[in-house]
Amino acid sequence: MTARRKATYAVVLVALAAFGIWAANRVSGLSEDTQATNPLFRWEYLFTRERTPGELWGKTRQHLELTVVPVLIGIVLSSLLSALILRFGWLRSVVFTFAGVLYTIPSIALFAVLVTYYSNETAAITALTSYTLLILTRNFVAGIDAVPRAALDAADGLGMSRFQRLRKVEIPLALPVILTGIRIATVTVVGLVGISAVIQLGGLAIYIFDGFNRDYTTLMVLGTVATILLAVVLDIVLRGIEWLATPWARRRVAP
Amino acid sequence: MKNRTTTRRWRALSLLAVVGVLALASCSDNKSDAGSDGSTKTSTGSGEFADAIRISSADFSEQKVLAQVYGQYLQDQGIAVDIQDPVGTREQIFKALDDDKLDLQLDYSGLAVGFLGGTPTADSQETYDALVPLLKDKGLEASEQSEAQDGDALVALTSWAEENGVTTISDLSGVDGTLTLGGAAECADRPQCLQGYKDTYGLDLKFKAVDYGPPLVAALKADEVQVAQYQSTAPEISTGQIVELTDDKGLHVAANVVPVFRSAVSTPELIKALNTISAAITTEDLAAWNQATDVDKEDPTDVATKWLQDNDLLK
Amino acid sequence: MSLAALLATTEPTNVWQWLNDSSERTVTGDIPTQAWTTLWHSVLAFVIAAAAAIPLAAVLAHFRKAEVLSTWLVNIGRVIPTVTIVAVFVIISLRNGYGFEPWPIVFALVLLALPPLYSNTYTAVRDASPEAVGAARAMGLTELQILRRVELPLATPLILAASRVAITQVVATEALAALFGGTGLGQYITFGIANRDIYEVQAGAVLVAGLAMSVDLVFWFVTRFLVPKPLRPAPANRRPIHRLRPVQPINRNTPSLGGTP
Numbered sequence: 001m002t003a004r005r006k007a008t009y010a011v012v013l014v015a016l017a018a019f020g021i022w023a024a025n026r027v028s029g030l031s032e033d034t035q036a037t038n039p040l041f042r043w044e045y046l047f048t049r050e051r052t053p054g055e056l057w058g059k060t061r062q063h064l065e066l067t068v069v070p071v072l073i074g075i076v077l078s079s080l081l082s083a084l085i086l087r088f089g090w091l092r093s094v095v096f097t098f099a100g101v102l103y104t105i106p107s108i109a110l111f112a113v114l115v116t117y118y119s120n121e122t123a124a125i126t127a128l129t130s131y132t133l134l135i136l137t138r139n140f141v142a143g144i145d146a147v148p149r150a151a152l153d154a155a156d157g158l159g160m161s162r163f164q165r166l167r168k169v170e171i172p173l174a175l176p177v178i179l180t181g182i183r184i185a186t187v188t189v190v191g192l193v194g195i196s197a198v199i200q201l202g203g204l205a206i207y208i209f210d211g212f213n214r215d216y217t218t219l220m221v222l223g224t225v226a227t228i229l230l231a232v233v234l235d236i237v238l239r240g241i242e243w244l245a246t247p248w249a250r251r252r253v254a255p
Numbered sequence: 256m257k258n259r260t261t262t263r264r265w266r267a268l269s270l271l272a273v274v275g276v277l278a279l280a281s282c283s284d285n286k287s288d289a290g291s292d293g294s295t296k297t298s299t300g301s302g303e304f305a306d307a308i309r310i311s312s313a314d315f316s317e318q319k320v321l322a323q324v325y326g327q328y329l330q331d332q333g334i335a336v337d338i339q340d341p342v343g344t345r346e347q348i349f350k351a352l353d354d355d356k357l358d359l360q361l362d363y364s365g366l367a368v369g370f371l372g373g374t375p376t377a378d379s380q381e382t383y384d385a386l387v388p389l390l391k392d393k394g395l396e397a398s399e400q401s402e403a404q405d406g407d408a409l410v411a412l413t414s415w416a417e418e419n420g421v422t423t424i425s426d427l428s429g430v431d432g433t434l435t436l437g438g439a440a441e442c443a444d445r446p447q448c449l450q451g452y453k454d455t456y457g458l459d460l461k462f463k464a465v466d467y468g469p470p471l472v473a474a475l476k477a478d479e480v481q482v483a484q485y486q487s488t489a490p491e492i493s494t495g496q497i498v499e500l501t502d503d504k505g506l507h508v509a510a511n512v513v514p515v516f517r518s519a520v521s522t523p524e525l526i527k528a529l530n531t532i533s534a535a536i537t538t539e540d541l542a543a544w545n546q547a548t549d550v551d552k553e554d555p556t557d558v559a560t561k562w563l564q565d566n567d568l569l570k
Numbered sequence: 571m572s573l574a575a576l577l578a579t580t581e582p583t584n585v586w587q588w589l590n591d592s593s594e595r596t597v598t599g600d601i602p603t604q605a606w607t608t609l610w611h612s613v614l615a616f617v618i619a620a621a622a623a624i625p626l627a628a629v630l631a632h633f634r635k636a637e638v639l640s641t642w643l644v645n646i647g648r649v650i651p652t653v654t655i656v657a658v659f660v661i662i663s664l665r666n667g668y669g670f671e672p673w674p675i676v677f678a679l680v681l682l683a684l685p686p687l688y689s690n691t692y693t694a695v696r697d698a699s700p701e702a703v704g705a706a707r708a709m710g711l712t713e714l715q716i717l718r719r720v721e722l723p724l725a726t727p728l729i730l731a732a733s734r735v736a737i738t739q740v741v742a743t744e745a746l747a748a749l750f751g752g753t754g755l756g757q758y759i760t761f762g763i764a765n766r767d768i769y770e771v772q773a774g775a776v777l778v779a780g781l782a783m784s785v786d787l788v789f790w791f792v793t794r795f796l797v798p799k800p801l802r803p804a805p806a807n808r809r810p811i812h813r814l815r816p817v818q819p820i821n822r823n824t825p826s827l828g829g830t831p
Binding site for chain 1: 645648649650651652653654657660661738739741742743745746748749750759760762763768771772774775778779782783786
């Protein structure tokens with residue numbers, strides 16, 4: 001990217017941001033005197049209030065736990081499912097339909113139903129894991145399917161066993177798509193964790209619900225920005241892993 | 256040129272590092288979390304919660320302040336407590352008490368009686384006397400109730416009430432058009448709420464579920480609802496934005512603040528401490544707390560500490 | 571006297587009884603009304619998103635512009651949780667006198683549907699058979715004619731597939747409106763949680779999932795009728811199966827001269 005184009009993008013971004021802030025203040029419908037007592041964002045909540053860093057970190061940790069654990073379990077389960085699909089081709093439509101159905105069940109409902117049988121955390125993790133299944137299985141299978149036939153034939157020609165071929169040829173070549181799937185699943189789960197607030201969890205989204213209930217927009221802004229930041233950070237970290245793990249595929253893989 | 260070993264090492268290291276960081280972050284003890292409104296989980300002892308009395312509350316500001324006030328005082332008196340995040344609605348709280356997940360909560364006498372299947376009245380003493388045996392059936396006890404009350408109040412915007420000439424609930428039947436009642440989702444099933452207005456006042460109200468608290472007032476202002484089931488200590492009443500409609504047919508019941516706890520944790524020290532606080536709280540205090548949390552956006556924890564200090568209750 | 575004694579003996583004991591008993595819904599509203607609310611919120615959001623995304627993506631893809639924007643848009647769309655958007659917009663909407671519905675949820679759903687629609691349309695138009703496009707150019711068609719007559723029809727299967735996925739997700743996510751004072755099928759779920767009526771929650775889940783799958787089915791029909799046979803994606807079972815045993819190496823005894831054995 002040329003310096004000029006970078007400059008253009010930067011100017012456009014700054015202009016958009018400024019417009020956004022002005023529009024937010026306009027659109028939030030606040031009169032002058034309420035601006036004083038109930039501003040859109042109280043900076044002192046974030047910077048001077050003592051308890052804020054601890055609370056923020058505590059919620060981030062809970063949010064992370066509710067993201068990482070379901071994704072990890074999802075990876076294990078999806079690997080199993082993908083292996084089964086690759087072996088028994090007819091399972092493909094069955095598994096995808098089932099996972100697709102799980103995906104359409106609204107998360108609030110799944111949380112609320114599961115919590116009557118399990119504890120809050122177990123219910124949340126189970127529900128979130130089920131949402132990762134569709135994304136991960138789809139990407140795992142697509143990744144392995146996309147391995148060029150020529151590479152498979154070459155592996156067979158070299159006399160590799162089935163498992164050697166899987167380990168040395170198919171998985172490495174499928175890695176970009178697999179890692180992309182993990183990245184998409186992670187970012188999706190970060191967004192869904194918030195809904196577990198209905199069962200008294202919720203991570204960073206507690207700020208959003210609390211702010212809504214108390215008409216305290218500072219909390220809502222804080223929660224929104226923190227959640228988005230967390231998702232962006234995880235996205236970047238996973239892209240980094242993707243880049244490191246596949247040195248032969250160092251081109252931009254379309255998301 | 257990187258050879259295969261270097262690449263492998265890089266890969267392994269980076270994966271390990273990230274997984275390690277994430278695992279460390281997520282597997283830590285969640286118990287030291289604090290609620291976003293600053294309601295801290297206090298405890299004495301070496302981080303063990305086994306003997307601590309678990310206090311929780313419903314999910315609105317006044318309840319959070321009450322939990323903090325009682326909790327901080329108990330802790331100051333040397334009783335181990337664990338003030339937890341709000342559980343939710345009364346239905347969820349009682350289930351938690353049943354399941355031994357919770358020890359103490361601050362309820363409102365008449366509303367609890369109604370929930371447990373009894374018949375509350377507008378008389379505080381009668382209602383309390385009805386409450387005790389109902390609680391005993393569930394293995395719960397109540398200490399003395401406070402004179403502070405926070406009952407249901409049917410409110411409307413002051414401007415709307417003036418326009419339509421409404422000062423009592425019965426006046427509502429004279430207003431044209433369908434009226435919508437706003438309230439928490441639980442209101443739909445509760446006898447003093449939607450059903451009560453139909454049975455006692457003959458009002459056929461539509462219902463809209465809105466989160467209990469400032470969103471209700473916002474809904475009133477937006478004319479999404481014309482009347483709302485709110486609390487009698489709401490700060491917007493004292494500022495004059497909304498007005499409570501007089502309950503001329505006596506639907507609303509006495510609702511004194513009363514600590515409800517499991518008999519298993521009942522000790523004379525606990526009861527004495529609870530009674531001290533209950534005697535000190537007044538209805539004006541409740542209204543002042545709501546003003547502080549909902550309008551001035553202060554933390555329930557701070558509001559509680561300040562009140563305890565102002566009343567010389569902390570050592 | 572316990573709460574159970576208060577409740578009538580005709581309380582439903584499973585979700586199907588709850589669904590059958592219409593007296594359960596005197597407060598939350600009957601199923602057809604709520605289903606219709608959910609449906610029209612979703613369809614409106616989808617139509618707005620499609621009208622905004624598809625033409626823009628098609629044109630930009632044809633002229634090969636703003637490719638980076640596509641990937642960025644998808645990323646940003648994924649990263650912002652819908653719950654947040656609904657909450658923020660409900661507050662904004664209330665303060666400006668627009669009420670709880672429909673604009674906050676419709677707006678949030680539009681933002682949900684935009685990224686996949688935009689990016690899939692972009693990819694589909696960009697990757698539409700280069701030979702066909704080249705031939706069309708050689709025949710003297712203008713750029714816009716190429717877009718309209720060659721690229722878009724070739725891209726239709728993918729765009730329809732993406733639309734199907736998008737609208738299904740939109741319908742399933744519409745339930746969130748009930749969390750912040752909205753109506754629709756999600757209301758059964760939130761009322762059920764608040765009143766601890768597990769069958770109401772399950773019923774809400776069944777209804778939302780059912781509606782989403784019905785919409786999915788409708789779009790599947792639409793796709794089958796609109797997409798001509800040659801353009802349909804190859805069925806999955808035509809893929810090469812993964813053999814259990816490696817293929818036998820070709821004739822080890824013949825020296826590899828490269829000629830036919």
